[in-house]
Amino acid sequence: MTEEIIIAGFGGQGVLSMGKIMAYSGIMQDMEVSWMPSYGPEMRGGTANVTVILSEERISSPIIRVFDTAIILNQQSMDKFEKSVKPGGTLIYDGNGITRHPERKDITVYRIDAAEEATKLESTKTFNMIVLGGFLKVRPIIKLENVLKGLKKSLPERYHHMIPMNESALMRGMEIINRLN
Amino acid sequence: MEKELRLMKGNEALAEAAIRAGADGYFGYPITPQSEVMEYLMQEKPHERTGMVVLQAESEVAAINMVYGGAGCGKMVMTSSSSPGVSLKQEGITYIAGAELPCLIVNVVRGGPGLGTIQPAQSDYFQATKGGGHGDYNLIVLAPSSVQEMADFVELAFDLAFKYRNPAMILSDGAIGQMMEKVWLKPQKERNLKLPEWGTTGKTPGRERNIITSLDLNPAKQEQFNHKLQAKYREMEKNEVRYEEFQCDDAEYLFVAYGTSARVCQKAIQLARAEGIKVGLLRPITLFPFPKKIIHERAGQVKGILCVEMSAGQMVEDVRLAVNGLIPVEHWGRMGGIVPTPEEAVENLKSKIIGG
Known part of the structure; x- marks a missing residue:
């Protein structure tokens, strides 16, 4: 089993750290993982994206053009990556700020209003964990317990008191994700 | 300390592996996409862990000459940079090769020529394998293709460098430097405090003084020396090919x-x-x-x-x-x-x- 994922959004949305938690969680499940960020000028104030590959086998190219799952968090990323989902693949997006919704019929589209939910929870920092929860619901590749272990491993110890809050954000994400087609 | 599993960037894995391999010193100057090497070392404070020295030099030229000095004493020393910075180091590298000193130079390659871009490239292959600086010399060049190899090749490069008294290079690229993968880190090795007998370690009774130089004004002797270098490179070709x-x-x-x-x-x-x-x-x-x-x-x-x-x-x-x-x-x-x-x-x- 290999899952090739792109997570794309604005810098500051926690795109890279969401990918890092996914990668750590994969390790907790004895999987091979790779985490390849876009780096450099395109990240300054613009879009940030990261390719995460989780696999039971040795990972070939960490840089790929088509993905099993795209997690899209702003309009620029929608324009860029909707077409990069493999036929039969999965697209998950946050509706906040999206003016052109996904149009493809050959992939499964899910919407998760994580930004809105994070505002309701009065904790905008949990935004990426809500999205990750939604992903885990529809692509249950990693077990929740391994995500929590991954979270513990990727967060510095001084933030460990925030793990319960992140856990409830993950659970909330699992509840609010909606299939659109 | 046991082997340890971590999720790391290639640059970070290389830096941690250098500490664990028992390196004596790192001298560098920041440049994207390899700045994490020195950032990681500065955070880790290896001087407190093993006594390893980490120093940000005033320039790439200074850094490679610090490596030249450290290597001349027989220390296990290294530098890292990316393409434009490695070009600046070339004079130092040919002197180190000419003085037959072991050291490690890491190039996390970015697009060129000139300042080029900061994204990954492999356009420094000629520079790395055909000399780079002037004169007939070769570096031992290792090309990692994973974060694990970024870590593993540090010790291998030092081993080969000391075995042949020759500078070794890890030729990586921005993608491997920047990506994270899982990496098994080896246990900490003790730093080797016993210096080799050829090192300039101060006047020692009972032996001739050691001279580190790449200069011989007698062309006949210099040709002999060139033959010796070439024989060494042929020896590497016989014993060290990896694929x-x-x-x-x-x-x-x-x-x-x-x-x-x-x-x-x-x-x-x-x-x-x-x-x-x-x-x-x-x-x-x-x-x-x-x-x-x-x-x-x-x-x-x-x-x-x-x-x-x-x-x-x-x-x-x-x-x-x-x-x-x-x-x-x-x-x-x-x-x-x-x-x-x-x-x-x-x-x-x-x-x-x-x-x-």
Whole structure:
């Protein structure tokens, strides 16, 4: 089993750290993982994206053009990556700020209003964990317990008191994700 | 300390591996995409862990000359940079080669020429394998293609450098430096405080003084010295060639690629084989000494070779020399910081080799 994922959004949305938690969680499940960020000028104030590959086998190219799952968090990323989902693949997006919704019929589209939910929870920092929860619901590749272990491993110890809050954000994400087609 | 599993960037894994290998000193100057090497070392404070010295020099030129000095004392010292910075170091590197000193130089390559871009490239192959500075010399050049190899090759590079008293280079690229993968880190090795007998460690009763220099004004002696260097390089070619083969046994065609391009080709092989094209990969791990013998052997079994490089075609020249006209050898690559995609690699295998 290999899952090739792109997570794309604005810098500051926690795109890279969401990918890092996914990668750590994969390790907790004895999987091979790779985490390849876009780096450099395109990240300054613009879009940030990261390719995460989780696999039971040795990972070939960490840089790929088509993905099993795209997690899209702003309009620029929608324009860029909707077409990069493999036929039969999965697209998950946050509706906040999206003016052109996904149009493809050959992939499964899910919407998760994580930004809105994070505002309701009065904790905008949990935004990426809500999205990750939604992903885990529809692509249950990693077990929740391994995500929590991954979270513990990727967060510095001084933030460990925030793990319960992140856990409830993950659970909330699992509840609010909606299939659109 | 046991072996430890971590999720790290290639640059960080290399830095941690240097501490654990028992390096004595790191001297560098920041440049993207390898700045994490020194950032990580500064955070880790290896001086408190092992006594290893980490110093940000005032320039790349200063850093390589600090390495020259440390190596002259017989210390296990290193520097790292990216393409424009490595160009600046070339004078120091040829002096170190000429003085027969061991050290490690890391190049996390970015697009060129000039300042170029900060994205991954492999366009420094000529510089790394054909000298780089002036004079007839070679570096030992290792090309990692994973974060694990970024870590593992530090100790290997130092071992080879000391074995041959020759500078070694890890030739990586921005993708491997920046990506995170899982990495098994070896336990901490003790720093070796016993210095080699050739080092300039101060006046020692009972032995001739040690002189570290790359200058001999007597051309006859200098030629003798050049013969000695060449004999050393031939010895490396005999003993130190390293490569990896991937689905070569039934292959009708072959990719030859190193570093990030080799990873891209592994994916390209999956795609091509799904279409019934039997293609394999030969990945040189040592770029000097180059695995010419196995490439020549494989050329007798396959119909054509495509070299995939993030350059205008540099390693392809060494592959052509190894193949010596037996079969067609073509190059395909992207430049300027663009990483080729597996799909493009398959298309080019078809158009340049299979259909060609």
